[in-house]
Amino acid sequence: MEIIxxxxxxxxxxxxxxxxxxxxxGSIYLPGIFIKPKxxxxxxxxxxxxxxxxYQYSVQNGALIRSETQRRENPNYNLPQSKSxxxxxxxxxxxxxxxxxEQTQYLNFxxxxxxxxxxxxxxxSRSNSFFPFFFWSENDYDIRYLKGHNVSKKLQLNGPxxxxxxxxx
Numbered sequence: 001m002e003i004i005x006x007x008x009x010x011x012x013x014x015x016x017x018x019x020x021x022x023x024x025x026g027s028i029y030l031p032g033i034f035i036k037p038k039x040x041x042x043x044x045x046x047x048x049x050x051x052x053x054x055y056q057y058s059v060q061n062g063a064l065i066r067s068e069t070q071r072r073e074n075p076n077y078n079l080p081q082s083k084s085x086x087x088x089x090x091x092x093x094x095x096x097x098x099x100x101x102e103q104t105q106y107l108n109f110x111x112x113x114x115x116x117x118x119x120x121x122x123x124x125s126r127s128n129s130f131f132p133f134f135f136w137s138e139n140d141y142d143i144r145y146l147k148g149h150n151v152s153k154k155l156q157l158n159g160p161x162x163x164x165x166x167x168x169x
Contacts (some may be wrong), residue, residue, distance in 0.1 A: 030106055035149045037091040039115040039167045042104065045159030055084060057109035059166045062134040064104045087158055091146065096158045109166035119148035121155070150167065 004011065042064070044057055055066045063115045086104065087096040114120045124143030144162065 011034070018142070032151045032153075035151050037115065037119045037146055037148065037153070038111075038117045038118070039169070040091055041089050041115070041121070041167050042109060042165040043087055043089060043096075043157070044163040044165055045085050045087060045157075046161040046163070047159075053082050053084060057084075057086075057165055058110045062108045062110070062169070064101070064107070064109060064165065066101055081095070085159070086165070089155065089157070091153075094156055096156065098158075108169045110169050111166040113164075115148070115167045116169065117148070119146050121145070122142065122147045122152075124154075 046053060053069055056069055058067075086099050086101060088099050088131050089096050109115060121146050124145060142160070144155045144157060146155055147153075
């Protein structure tokens, strides 16, 4: 006890930085423990954006609509057909599952960019710098995150050509 009384200023001074580190770490990681996204979403993956797409997908009145694309009859514009695949992303399991257009007809969609519980899909970003002279940041189009309420979660998506369709209500 006598040692603690003699070194109280040292103990208080050493504990302040440790408490600050714990506070900052807690404020970063605790929201992710308690706040979880609730709404799954539907997305489309095309084999390539340079190919002709037979169908266009959109959400109207909560339903997924598929309309056939008119192909140009120009010999200089004769592109091969792209393969489009629909996926449902399960936010709890953090995985995608392929779904047919016919199966989506039993679902109700919200095409807003932000989910009903306040999450949105954003691109990852990377930054480069040579401090203090140069700094630049750019989007990383290969990585996407589900972000909201000061929480972000990396998405495990299928395919390189991602197109968001809608949140499943």
